[in-house]
Amino acid sequence: QVQLVESGGGLVQAGGSLRLSCAASGLTFSSYAMGWFRQAPGKEREFVAAIARVGGGTYYADSVKARFTISRDNAKNTVYLQMNSLKPEDTAVYYCAADRTLGHSELVTTAAYAYWGQGTQVTVSS
Secondary structure: OOEEEEEOOEEEEOOOOEEEEEEEEOOOHHHOEEEEEEEOOOOOOEEEEEEOOOOOOEEEOOOOOOOEEEEEEOOOOEEEEEEOOOOHHHOEEEEEEEEOOOOHHHOOOHHHOOEEOOOEEEEEEO
């Protein structure tokens, strides 16, 4: 079965950096679009970044543009989220998601993804 395992979360001071990883198994990784989402306490899960399965096009929420970078290594079945210039408002549980069927317009939609990881906590202190 498809498994997504996130890692790399932790506690960092504002202005610092973290790199999240999501290792995928049980799927043909290169055939899947991958996304990162986050959920802060008391808030709904929201889109952060996505990378298409074909062409590698990337998409970002306005709140993270120019600070976060999503990338994928198809040889390692892994997607990454490099997070720079972190802010306290970036504090959340970060989730990796995968789906084989999404068109580009659907990549930002939480409900569109079929598979999810268990999440990794990111805490940014001020």
